[in-house]
Amino acid sequence: MPLPLANARRLAERIVAEITPFCERIDIAGSIRRARPEVGDIDIVCLPLPGRLYYIELRCTHRGRISKRGDQYMLVELPGGIQLDLWFSHAETDDLFAPQPCNHGMLLLARTGSAAHNIHLASRAKKMGLHFHPHRGILRGAWPGAPVVASDTEEDIFHALGLDFVAPERRER
Structure with missing residues (x-):
């Protein structure tokens, strides 16, 4: 059952307020972020603080x-039949053989849509010989260990694709 945007935004902001103490970064995504008049679910992307995922889960099961x-x-x-889709990004890892940048920007971009x-x-990336992976970022190849070109911020991703940043409200096609 779709919710009016104002109601969905209020609910999303309450959820964000509840779990922010356990997060390094947190953003409302999806159709709320695109300012669609009606919203089917609540999408939130967060980067949990180390060891705090359990507390986020506890908050969610409380209600x-x-x-x-x-x-x-x-x-x-x-x-009320409302669904919360909570997406967890990961922090940057500096592993000697497989370093990974934070993927928060990519999850935020992919979960915002449209x-x-x-x-x-994804088509733009392919034309440039890159790969759009909705969980990892823009990759220099489609194989599992392909290096990440951009994923930390949406701005980085648009830049890697040679595009100007597009505001979420303008991401309908």
């Missing part, structure tokens, strides 16, 4: 029920 859980996401059924805009960016 809802986890319906699905993966390494990078948690789907929570909230009262789907058509993401397809446009």
Whole structure:
């Protein structure tokens, strides 16, 4: 059941306020961020502080029920049939053989959408010999260990694709 944008934004802001103490970075994503008049679910992207993911999960189960859980996401059924899609980015790792930049910007971009805009960016990456991976970033190849070109911020990703930043409200195609 779709929610009016104002109601969805208020709910998302309350959720963000509840879990912000456990996060290094946190952003509202999805159709709320694109300012769509009606919203189907609440999308939030966060970078949990080390050792704090458990507390985020506790906050979510206090008011809802986890319906699905993966390494990078948690789907929570909230009262009233509203779904919260919570996406977890990872911090930069400086592993000697496989360093990875933070992927917060890429998750925020991919989870904000729109789907058509993401397809446009993926096509642009492909034309440039790059790969758009919605969880890792813009890669220099499509194989599992391909190096990441950009993923920390949306601005980095647009720049890597030779594009000017596009505001979320303008990402409908």
